[in-house]
Amino acid sequence: SSGGMATNVGALVFDIGSYSVRAGYAGEDCPKADFPTVIGVTLDREDGSTPMETDGDKGKQSGTTYYIDTNQLRVPRESMEVMSPLKNGMKLMFEHYNIPAFFLCKSAVLSAFANGRSTGLVLDSGATHTTAIPVHDGYVLQQGIVKSPLAGDFMSMQCRELFQELNVEIIPPYMIASKDAVREGAPASWKKKEKLPQVTRSWHNYMCNCVIQDFQASVLQVSDSPYDEQVAAQMPTVHYELPNGYNCDFGAERLKIPEGLFDPSNAKGLSGNTMLGVGHVVTTSVGMCDIDIRPGLYGSVVVTGGNTLIQGFTDRLNRELSQKTPPSMRLKLIANNTTVERRFSAWIGGSILASLGTFQQMWISKQEYEEGGKQCVDRKCP
Amino acid sequence: MATGADVRDILELTGAENDGPISKKDLINSDKKKTKKATETLTFKRPEGMHREVYALLYSDKKDAPPLLPSDTTQGYRTVKAKLGCKKVRPWKWMPFTNPARRDGAIFHHWRRVAEEGKDYPFARFNKTVQVPVYSEQEYQMHLHDDGWTKAETDHLFDLCKRFDLRFIVVHDRYDHQQYRKRSVEDLKERYYNICGKLTKVRAASGTEPKIYVFDAGHERRRKEQLEKLFNRTPEQVAEEEYLIQELRKIETRKKEREKKTQDIQKLIKAADTTTELRRAEKRVSKKKLPQKREMEKPAVPETAGIKFPDCKSAGVALRSHRMKLPSSVGQKKIKAIEQILIEQGVDLNPMPTEEIVQMFNELRSDLVLLYELKQAHSNCEYEQQMLRHRYEALLKAGGGTGCASTPGGDAQAWPSADDIKVESKEQIIDVVGAPLTPNSGHISCSISSVLKTK
Numbered sequence: 001s002s003g004g005m006a007t008n009v010g011a012l013v014f015d016i017g018s019y020s021v022r023a024g025y026a027g028e029d030c031p032k033a034d035f036p037t038v039i040g041v042t043l044d045r046e047d048g049s050t051p052m053e054t055d056g057d058k059g060k061q062s063g064t065t066y067y068i069d070t071n072q073l074r075v076p077r078e079s080m081e082v083m084s085p086l087k088n089g090m091k092l093m094f095e096h097y098n099i100p101a102f103f104l105c106k107s108a109v110l111s112a113f114a115n116g117r118s119t120g121l122v123l124d125s126g127a128t129h130t131t132a133i134p135v136h137d138g139y140v141l142q143q144g145i146v147k148s149p150l151a152g153d154f155m156s157m158q159c160r161e162l163f164q165e166l167n168v169e170i171i172p173p174y175m176i177a178s179k180d181a182v183r184e185g186a187p188a189s190w191k192k193k194e195k196l197p198q199v200t201r202s203w204h205n206y207m208c209n210c211v212i213q214d215f216q217a218s219v220l221q222v223s224d225s226p227y228d229e230q231v232a233a234q235m236p237t238v239h240y241e242l243p244n245g246y247n248c249d250f251g252a253e254r255l256k257i258p259e260g261l262f263d264p265s266n267a268k269g270l271s272g273n274t275m276l277g278v279g280h281v282v283t284t285s286v287g288m289c290d291i292d293i294r295p296g297l298y299g300s301v302v303v304t305g306g307n308t309l310i311q312g313f314t315d316r317l318n319r320e321l322s323q324k325t326p327p328s329m330r331l332k333l334i335a336n337n338t339t340v341e342r343r344f345s346a347w348i349g350g351s352i353l354a355s356l357g358t359f360q361q362m363w364i365s366k367q368e369y370e371e372g373g374k375q376c377v378d379r380k381c382p
Numbered sequence: 383m384a385t386g387a388d389v390r391d392i393l394e395l396t397g398a399e400n401d402g403p404i405s406k407k408d409l410i411n412s413d414k415k416k417t418k419k420a421t422e423t424l425t426f427k428r429p430e431g432m433h434r435e436v437y438a439l440l441y442s443d444k445k446d447a448p449p450l451l452p453s454d455t456t457q458g459y460r461t462v463k464a465k466l467g468c469k470k471v472r473p474w475k476w477m478p479f480t481n482p483a484r485r486d487g488a489i490f491h492h493w494r495r496v497a498e499e500g501k502d503y504p505f506a507r508f509n510k511t512v513q514v515p516v517y518s519e520q521e522y523q524m525h526l527h528d529d530g531w532t533k534a535e536t537d538h539l540f541d542l543c544k545r546f547d548l549r550f551i552v553v554h555d556r557y558d559h560q561q562y563r564k565r566s567v568e569d570l571k572e573r574y575y576n577i578c579g580k581l582t583k584v585r586a587a588s589g590t591e592p593k594i595y596v597f598d599a600g601h602e603r604r605r606k607e608q609l610e611k612l613f614n615r616t617p618e619q620v621a622e623e624e625y626l627i628q629e630l631r632k633i634e635t636r637k638k639e640r641e642k643k644t645q646d647i648q649k650l651i652k653a654a655d656t657t658t659e660l661r662r663a664e665k666r667v668s669k670k671k672l673p674q675k676r677e678m679e680k681p682a683v684p685e686t687a688g689i690k691f692p693d694c695k696s697a698g699v700a701l702r703s704h705r706m707k708l709p710s711s712v713g714q715k716k717i718k719a720i721e722q723i724l725i726e727q728g729v730d731l732n733p734m735p736t737e738e739i740v741q742m743f744n745e746l747r748s749d750l751v752l753l754y755e756l757k758q759a760h761s762n763c764e765y766e767q768q769m770l771r772h773r774y775e776a777l778l779k780a781g782g783g784t785g786c787a788s789t790p791g792g793d794a795q796a797w798p799s800a801d802d803i804k805v806e807s808k809e810q811i812i813d814v815v816g817a818p819l820t821p822n823s824g825h826i827s828c829s830i831s832s833v834l835k836t837k
Contacts, residue, residue, distance in 0.1 A: 010491075010492070100488075100490065101488065101490070136549070136551050136552060136555075137549050137551075137552065139546065139549065139552040139555075141551070141552065141555040142555055142556070143555050144555070289551075290551050290554070290567055290606075291606055291609045291610055291613060292551075292606070292609075293551055294613070326612070326613060326615065326620070327620065357504065357505035357508075358505045358508045358509070360481050360483075360484075360490065360503075360505065361481050361483035361484045361505075361506070361509060363488070363490075365484075365486055365488035366488075367486050367488055368486050368488070371486075379545065
């Protein structure tokens, strides 16, 4: 035997999302690197031009430095802009980095594989979008994909508005030299750091977003049943303190904000009520598929994405779906409970796939790319 | 707490003196002069392969002999442990390999044992594909031409089938619906299987009858339509269906009960009739005083009517009065009834058990029970009839009041909120017409039915 199932040709797996990038070695159970999908670019003081290419252009010696990992990024620097990197094309991969082979796979398929299924409905609720993708036998059914913009960023926006209503300013930690303890609900008392470099607006916003995202992850909760004022008022409150010392007990707002994900009709800031709640996204997606496979899809609803880690999300989703489906339909939600697995399920699927012996025939080699060009990707990658 | 002996044991170093657990003496007298061990402590080596904790649990208390027969423990507790470090490492080499399943002959590298150099890539044998037929231009022109499909579209379909291994759902999803027409999954399947069938026929050697898979597109379409409707039912429809099924079950059970009742009554009547016939026959025979053999057959008395006295063919001696005893199956009420009538008629409750008397007394009591049952049945039917008549009259009034008259069947639409009692009584009315009741009420039922029909 040739050493078991994993024939390590030594593959790297990248999963580039809009919030974070996960990267690591195939065959491992979690990515080695997990960092936000932003690049910090310091501008040249003199010409102020923003180089948009990534490091493909070797000739440029402009002294631009790129910062991508979390630690480097959070150090305040002068004139450091924050932007989302361009997606690397295949051209770059093959021609610049000279890799021997590569393969593209849809993240929904990989998430399903990571949960041990080749057929199912993958509900991915990340930062920018909540998407329902039906996967059948390892292939995505493109005509059944339903996308909704109500996701993590929408939650962040609502949290921001809440703080605005409460007249609370969001101060990121980099600005704070010291703070005093204040009683609940009282205005914060803190001292600003001296000698702060002049940071750009984009970077400052980015740091504020980090604060809000922390609040979002700690405090928000989805209620079991459609939001009710009285029920929400009786929920236990959660105490949260902002970096600048402002602290408060949050009660009904905890439930009200995420309700917008499931029932957008009353959510603030949505023009017109044409948005679909998460439950509707799922049922619409399944409804667009052939009736024969619908039981298969409902029997494996895979929940992934960082936004689904909000407390109570899966329970509420389960309830909504069981109400909307016929009673004879067997419904099963698959949602890993560990943070790591739900955020990284696409990466883990890629790791599994790349280490299978039977997968080695599916790589797109350099030779094939040279012969076939971009079309070979369409053909070989499902 | 891990002691030195434990540590040595864990590391499986060949132990020092005692294998057994440390005694108090050793601990306390460690600085004083060591007392000689009085008795030689028998230590027992634990069976190889048994975990030391397990052994300690079993034999740690006293240094008694473990209650084990000496046995071969090589087969029992041996867990397969990898014997590491025994032999030399088999060398591995970073070697290039080609994958026969790949078409481009790309060369990748991986680690493999030197011993396996040159062997085929083992996973290549898993590369299975579905056999999708390929047709030539000629074949297409001659046999596969179809009005609804152009050659380009057919080629596209077959290309997709090959790529996706005949997963028609996926083929349908990736189908170019803009360039070609909008096709349903059944359309695609139909065209594909049609072509396959034709090709097998054309290519088969002459004289052989090849087996062709026939795809029934019409059936599939109807089936899917049915499924869609089922899937899209509203909860109200589902509830309604369940309600209707429950109602149906109720009606069925009631019907069965009624049928059973009528059957019972039938039996009773039959029993009564046959016994009366028997009596008459007997009387005639006895009047004529002719020792005629009973040539006519005794009509079988249904055994559920009356009392069946057990025919005791007991060996040995038995009292005749035993035959006069009522079997235990006769209920208290019946016993009371019998007693009452016997007392009324002035008959002795326990007559002298001569042969003739025993027989006749049993018959008498059987007849009495039969009579009692008949009376009961009769009064039940009378009561039912009264009740139904009242109900019927009430319904007639109600029906006449709202202005909807007609046969009971037509009334089904008149009661939309199927009120339980009303439904039931309607059913009763229908059934009353059908079922034969006791002779008297049968007369009345006929009249009721005639009334209903004329309405």
